[in-house]
Amino acid sequence: MGNWKPKEIIIHEKVGHDPVTKHILGQCKDIPVKYIDNGIPGNIIKLSKIVSKAGTSMLDKVLAGKKALYLSPATEVVDVFTMPDDRMVCPLFDRLKLASNGCFYKCDWCYLKLTYRAVFPFITIRLQYDRIKKKIQKKLNQAKTSVIFNSGELADSLSMDHLTKAAEAFIPWFGQTQKGYLYMLTKSENVDNLLTVKRHETNVSSKNIPRSKKT
Numbered sequence: 769m770g771n772w773k774p775k776e777i778i779i780h781e782k783v784g785h786d787p788v789t790k791h792i793l794g795q796c797k798d799i800p801v802k803y804i805d806n807g808i809p810g811n812i813i814k815l816s817k818i819v820s821k822a823g824t825s826m827l828d829k830v831l832a833g834k835k836a837l838y839l840s841p842a843t844e845v846v847d848v849f850t851m852p853d854d855r856m857v858c859p860l861f862d863r864l865k866l867a868s869n870g871c872f873y874k875c876d877w878c879y880l881k882l883t884y885r886a887v888f889p890f891i892t893i894r895l896q897y898d899r900i901k902k903k904i905q906k907k908l909n910q911a912k913t914s915v916i917f918n919s920g921e922l923a924d925s926l927s928m929d930h931l932t933k934a935a936e937a938f939i940p941w942f943g944q945t946q947k948g949y950l951y952m953l954t955k956s957e958n959v960d961n962l963l964t965v966k967r968h969e970t971n972v973s974s975k976n977i978p979r980s981k982k983t
Contacts, residue, residue, distance in 0.1 A: 772872055772928070774837035774891070776818050777801045782841045783895040789839055792893075792931045809887050812838055819889050833889035834872045842896035846903050849921060861916040861951065862907065866900070866934050867923035868892045873955060893928065897937045908948050917942075920953025927956040935961040 773796050781803055783789050793801065802815055813819050822832035849863050869888045870878070894900065908915060919925045919934070929935050935952075939962070942950040 771930070773799060773931075774872075775799065775835035776816060777837050777839065778812055778815055778890070779803050779839045780807055780841055781805045783839050786839075786895045788893075788895045788897065788932060791933060792837075792839065795931055807838075807840055807843065812890060816890060822889075829889045831874075833869070834874070834891065836890040838890050838892045840892050840894045842894050842899040842903065845894055845900050846907055846917070849918065861918045861921075863921045864900075864904070864917040864919040864950070865922055866894055866919050866925075866932065866938075867928060868894075869923065871924040871927045873924065873927065875955065891923070891928075893932055897934075901938075901941055904948060905945075908945060911947055914947045914949060916949045916951050918951040918953070920951070924954050924956060925952035926954040926958045926962070929958050929961050933961065936965050939965050 777792070777796060777799050779789060779801060784803060800817070804812060804815055816836050818836050819829070819832050822828045845865050847863055847865075849861055869890060869892050871891065904917065919938075926935065938950060942948050943966075
C-alpha cells in the first residue's frame with residue numbers, strides 16, 4: 769500500500785511551500801491540486817470536486833472522502849485524550865494529530881469510518897513539523913511525568929508515511945527527548961521508513977494490527 773495516492777489534493781496556502789508539501793506533490797505529479805486560504809471545512813468541501821459531488825448517502829460521502837487529501841497548517845495538533853464517563857479503559861495519552869479523519873483503508877470494523885466524517889469528509893495531514901515539535905516540547909516542559917503521544921488515534925500512523933515522511937521526522941526527535949514517547953498504530957505494511965530511521969527504542973512504540981477485509 770506504499771504507493772497509495774489521493775485522487776485530489778487541497779492545500780492551505782500557509783503550507784504551500786512546506787518541504788512535506790513539495791515532497792507530496794513530487795510523489796503525486798498527476799493528481800489535481802487546488803489551494804485554499806482558510807481551513808473552514810465547508811469551504812474545503814465546496815472546493816473539492818470529489819467530495820462536493822459525492823452521493824447523498826453517508827457511505828457515498830465516506831468513500832469519496834477517502835480519495836481527497838487536505839494539507840493543513842499545524843493547528844490543534846496536540847490534545848489530551850479523555851472520555852466523559854467510565855468508558856475510558858486505555859491509559860491516558862496525548863493525541864498527536866499528524867493526520868486525522870481516518871485513512872484510505874475501508875476496514876469494516878473501524879470506528880474512524882464515521883468519526884468526524886459528517887463535518888470533515890476528507891483526510892487531513894498537518895504539516896509545519898518544526899512548529900509541531902515546538903508544541904510537543906512545550907507540553908513536555910510543563911509535564912511532571914513522561915507523556916505518551918499517540919499518532920494513531922484518529923488515523924493510521926504509517927499508511928501515508930511514504931507521502932508525509934513523519935516517521936523520519938519524528939522518531940529520531942522523540943528519541944532525544946527526556947519524557948516524550950511516540951506511540952504509533954498501523955494496519956499497513958508501509959514500514960520502509962521505520963527500517964532506515966535511527967531511533968531510541970525506549971522512546972518509540974509501534975503496534976501493527978492485522979488489516980481486516982476491505983469492503
